[in-house]
Amino acid sequence: MMLMKRRDFLKIGAAAGAMASLYGCAGGGKASGHVVVVGGGYGGATIAKYLRMWSEGGVQVTLIERNPTFISCPISNLVIGGTKTMEDITVSYDGLKNKWGVRIIQDDVVAVDAAKRSISLAKGGAMTYGRLVLSPGVDFMWDQIPGLNNAEAQAKILHAWKAGPQTVALRKQLEAMKDGGTYAIAIPKAPYRCPPGPYERACLVADYFKKNKAKSKVVILDANEDVMSKKGLFMKAWADLYKDIVEYRPNSEVKDVDVKTNTAVLEFDKFRADVLNVIPPHRAGDIAAKSGLKLINNRWVDVNWLSMESTSTPGVHVLGDAVFPAPTMPKSGHMANQHGKLAAAAILNMLSGMEPSQTPVVMNTCYSFVDAKNAIHVTSVHQYDPATKVVQPVKGAGGVSAARNEIEGKVALGWAKNIWADMLA
């Protein structure tokens, strides 16, 4: 049952009378106000555009992003594998600015004062907001791998788990590696960003080795007890395509590194690699983790799934990888985009005096390449369940590819074009 105040009823009545709106649907009262969005990735860029589009320009949106352009994590493993370039995964923020009228500020947010509804910027100054959206992605828990807890070590033993300079640097390390060398990728315990991503990266590095450095090896040091996503399909790719190249080692958590010798330190073992790629455990991005919002496991923000609003801090919404996920919900760019739309709809309702929709739906689609051309997918649909107050996976829906195939390889690149446009154009 909707809870409605009399003035809200009047607003709805007025809107229902004016049904010839741009998108042909009965809207609430026209929303207005100022929303500040922190972080212009898959979640933040999407909500910035959708707030402007759905409010028909009624809501002012400021996007604060530290980087000058958007660089995509999805598809970045193809840059590491050598078949795509950084240019292929870089998109301008001009569309958000010029087409949608989003005010873009290149800066970092260093503090949130939720009581005063104000944020502080690294370059100085503060800004007030009606509602705040934090979409900061993840930051790494360097203290979990002590040897990596300094800038020099981090420049040598790369994560490349945020697309950008590290993506380029890892590609260069692989190019410089002699034939007969070993590349090792260390995967942290779940939950981490992009569950199938490390296994895709192992495949694409193996594909590069197979074609260019056939004596080289890929070793996967997985802190988890098993392959976390698309298991059968990845195992089959390793067996069929990379039999003498890829070695998978479960229960192999990296506890530390010896930077000088490029050695991963496991609980009972050590592993030296020519190229050592350690993905450290991560948590909600700094600004979300350190702004007093309620966290779960001291790592991820607890949100209300009807609005993506923090359960502890009114007026602050959090999207994407920084959120404590609903059951079986992956930390993916696709899902962050869906969070952005859910929150955009909820915020516009709230700004026009209505409750958020009580029946939100989000879905995920994630393609992984197993070589330069063939891809596999995993998909799921999540519907809000009032009993558990969480978006729950729909039983019987979703699933994975029957087998790797080139058609999905083409669709994966088409997916990227469409989602980048859905966020930024």
Next chain:
Amino acid sequence: MKLLSTVAALSMLVAAGTAQAADPNLARNLAATCANCHGTNGRAVPGAGIDELAGMEKSKALQKLADFKSGAKPASIMHQIAKGYTDEQLDLIAGYFAAQK
């Protein structure tokens, strides 16, 4: 008075044409879950190789979705996604895209 106005508001929403519409923007919100792959408001990027949904006749879209759900129409992924939505939700989605001209 509060109850009365709530009832009145709800019946107005029903009269506005969407019997299931707890939220007046439900169709728009549901259709937006398709936009990641099929483009904002169903307008796909030209040449990206993914079906454009904007302006697709509602009955045609519903038939396709029903065939995905039943397995009658082979698919790489849509048979798995269609099953995640109720028939009422698919009806709203198809109606929304059909109205995008």
